[in-house]
Amino acid sequence: MTAPTEIGSLLRELAPQVAGRLVRRYGDFDNCEDAVQEALLSAAQQWPVDGVPDNPRGWLITVAARRLIEMMRSDAARRRRELTAALLEPPDGDAAAEDDTLTLLLLCCHPALTPPSQVALTLRAVGGLTTAEIARAYLVPEATIGQRISRAKQRIKASGAEFRLPPPAQRSQRIAAVLQVLYLIFNEGYTATSGPALLRVELTAEAIRLTRQLHALLPDDGEVAGLLALMLLTDARRPERTRPDGALIPLAEQDRTRWDKRAVDEGTTLIARTLAVGPVGPYQLQAAIAAVHAEAPSAEDTDWPQILGLFDLLNILAPGPMVTLNRIVAVAMVHGAQEGLRQLAATEDDAALTGHHRVNAVRGHLLEMVGDREAARAAYLIAARRTLSVPEQRYLEARAAALRPSPISG
């Protein structure tokens, strides 16, 4: 007998292949995707009892195709006559299974969709998750996710998108959209520290699995490799990221011996190999920064000049408010906190940073470095009030409390 968790991973692996095969054969992405979802649900119920069939993929394709035909029949009686024998015959052959998965991924991340819709559709159609699992992972009602998915499919239909690889001229742009979606999934999983872990699908593991799959399809794409390395290196820190009570541990205070060494090694090797080939991109640079942190045995040993150099490049290739702020931290580590504060003051006109709690958190950190305890405390307290995250708020309040003037020290 096969354990349900093993069956779960098998089903998730097969999901995009089955969906790809059906859509290629019958068109009608909307109904095909629903049919695959139902076939996956049937398998999840039957296989743990009856055992995994000899040809699991064939089983799923047959069941999904049958379901699709039932749907088409009930969908429109007038179309019944059009159902030919060819339609009743399940699609076969192994050709182009890889291409199908890539095509499916690109379709789910179609530019006509909003990011939450892209995420939901990708997790279901490519990730093979159920609507209920996605809803639990995002802590929203199942109906909301269901609605997002059906809305997304209508939009795809309305946009006239077809189940085929986009022309080469558009491909890199479309793959960039896929990477953005995978990055969003990873981040959601990485930042969510609450909730009953056993009931929630590990979104980080799911994002890594999908990115790994994409990397296998496109081994020469530097940014795909970069994103995979970034995820591995970031996820490696997870065991040391929070204390048992859920409090955040800042990077500088993490016990690096507790980082997942295998993930660090894999990520470091991958990014070193990728950077050597070029051209460089934002994900590769972020992975390289994470790798520099991972290479340092302790926070004090960090090669900050190298990190600053990487942030300078990132600032040119993909500028943004978080790059600006993190670069300033690196500036402070290389050129001193006064220089960091000077550059931070220069960002005051940056609309994207106005009122952002991170500006105050960084300011607090730099003021603490120059020894201005009272101003640092005030900055941490503003940041604590403005953050949307409870653990981050606790962390910032603790930093502020540590700076409270004590009657003993005078």
Add this chain to the structure above:
Amino acid sequence: MKYLILIYTNPEARRLWERLPEAEQAAGLRAYAALNEDLVASGEMIVSESLADSSLARQVTVRDGQATTTDGPFAEVKEQLAGFYLVECDSIERATEIAARVPEAEAGVVEVRPVRTFSGLDM
């Protein structure tokens, strides 16, 4: 991101509403129905409720382990919570756009509050 959209009303806004011709009241209700439909269709709606009159409210305080309840209404409160939307959308800009479609925004006040989460990014 989740946002709570709070709809406040005041006696003056209620009087205005009551004085509106029936057709305009119907238009207001249709605007709510359309907003709800759009939010459900876009997958942004989590839950929305309209609250019963504040005279039915109860205030609860616990002091030294003793719970005390007081019945409404609270005449001194000018702006009263009349209903809410809990939505999930991309940005506070989008949540603000939704809030601006709440008919009460024209007479009372509609407030948008981001929901605090139990997640945190790396320091």
